[in-house]
Amino acid sequence: MPTSHIARRHIIAVIVDNEPGILARVVGLFAGRGYNIESLTVAEVSHARHLSRITVVTTGTEMVVDQIKAQLGRLVPVHTVADLTTEGTHVERELGLIKVRCTGEKRVEALRIADIFRARALDATQESFVFEVTGGCEKLDAFCTLMEPLGLIEVCRTGVVAIARGPVAIGEAS
């Protein structure tokens, strides 16, 4: 099978005008055209220039992902669309807040695992912890899997943020 027919995970970064409705425009585009969103994060990145950065993780064949990028580029308030997966190398991170309810021996085990994952305890009671853990998606998945039998009761994840390696900024000609 040619590679163009294999669905791959892509991280797409989009720089947009921070104006009302922009998130709805982007999400509506994905919903309306049947593209899938694995995670989505958005926040203002330049207050002075009213710019926000949206990071979308999606899965699709080369043809579908090219369409996603072109369709995003067509939105009037969109400045830049970058496919971090195909355009050079990048670093990605996700942050998770994970609540574990446990007592006795399980508390010790939970702290031991947290230590291995360099997770920090942000909150602790006699019968619970809230851990902060940062890393790639797989690391967070693994952390949750290990916490499951120890009393994992709630998970909060930011979704992936990512940035290209090297000295070039998004939207700059390399």
Added chain:
Amino acid sequence: MTTTAAAKNQADTRTMSGAEMVMTALQDQGVDVIFGYPGGAVLPIYDALFKQNFVRHILVRHEQAAVHAAEGYARSTGKVGVVLVTSGPGATNAVTGLTDALMDSIPLVCITGQVPTHLIGNDAFQECDTTGITRPCTKHNYLVKRIEDLPRVLHEAFTVARSGRPGPVVVDLPKDIQFATGEYQSLVDQPHRTYRPRTEPNLADIDRALDMIASAERPIIYGGGGIINAGPAASERLAEFVRLTGFPCTLTLMGLGAYPASDKQFLGMLGMHGTYEANLAMHHCDVMVNIGARFDDRVTGKLTSFSPNSKKIHVDIDPSSINKNVRVDLPVIGDAGRVLELMIERWKARGLKTRAQSVQLWWGQIEEWRRRNCLSYRRTDQIIKPQYAIQRLFEKSKGRETFITTEVGQHQMWAAQFFGFDKPNRWMTSGGLGTMGYGLPAAMGTQIAHPDALVVDIAGEASIMMNIQELSTLVQYRLPVKVFILNNRWMGMVRQWQELLHGGRYAESYSEALPDFVKLAEAFGCVGLRATTPADLDGVIDEMIATDRPVVVDVAVDEKENCFPMIPSGAGHHEMLLGPEDKADPVATEEGMVLV
């Protein structure tokens, strides 16, 4: 902006209300006519309209018609069409028209009234989330919540509507902003802050395209609505390039008129109801040059059998059209007119030649396909064939400045097949969305733009009922639009599909309880005419053309006639049905049934 322009704008700054800003901005944009319908949330704008004499307002009878009228105006002039409607139902009624304009890339600015800002979100009377509803059916939209933003937004709306791939833009304007006072300055020449659609093609791409074109043995040029949108000069350049190469040329439904239909290098329209020669040439070509078309499903048929052995060049202003449906070998991003200009320039400068001998052989093959005479039909003296009616209308309108609009269905396809367009901007039809009820209001807008021209809405009896109320508008503004109804008493295209794909079970496709269209026309104050036999036809058409008033012609046509040639849904270009004798391949129709 240059300093002089800035200084000029500074000097032009004036204090006025939001409603006055709307009228002033329209005037600064050179708008001479708008189509609209008043209501509570736009009353301040109507008040400002009342106090000025630059912009003419055409009062429609339904907001959907306002948008289609603006589309007809825009498509027949190349200018931006402007619509003014109220909040709530005014805006929701406009949605069909906005979607139609988005699908067919028609530049529009639609100003909608909105409840005052402090009531937004409160389920106020005639409130709806206009920007939310119209987000997916506009190129862009705005909700203006500060008077300071209004001058910029109004001018930006025009820039966005007309630049790049054109489309509709909505400006939603709360009533308190219409009343608010602010500083206005004309920003007509102000470029958009960030929106910079690419129109200038890459020269290396042009040269690569020309290399492919020069090496072609079985070429075809396939043009679309993008050429029309690029302005009349683009059509002239297309003709020049087609003649320069001696290649065959076909056009999409939206592209008709971009190349003269009367020219022998024109193969007719392609696609589902396109000609045998155009579709087979597409199927068997070795180099396809797509200029301003988007490989729509009505054109490609079954994708896996679409032109399997060709190298494809795709010229489009919208990068999202590239590789959307069909993988192409060479995308060229740019304005169709500009690309054609550069192609001609580089072709001459490089002294390129086509492979004339091979192309001549290819023409031999095409002529053989052409001899099948795929548009032929059986004429009789007893009953009017719909094709014949359009042929007579075409003959009788020759030598006049004629504009044709259509509704949607069989009559639309027959009009596309039998009415020859030699110039762009003369053919207004709902291609992408397929909106029944488009033709009459579009004809209205076209007639407003071309008061002395012959404007005919070729209609079906079912479609015309969808916006029949606009006959009243025709009468009010003395617009001598001709409504030419091919009345076969069926939703013909629905019936044709039921016949071919659903075992002849004609569910709800018979037009029962039809009005007497002659009396209906008279009731509205139009002239009503009727033709029931082929012998009547010429006289009725003559009378219709000679009447300087709105005319409705009820042409009783053969109820059984179907539209051929036809590529059944789910079939490839080489599997065309040429007439009623041809039966669709049952295997192909199985998978085709799920398609529309």
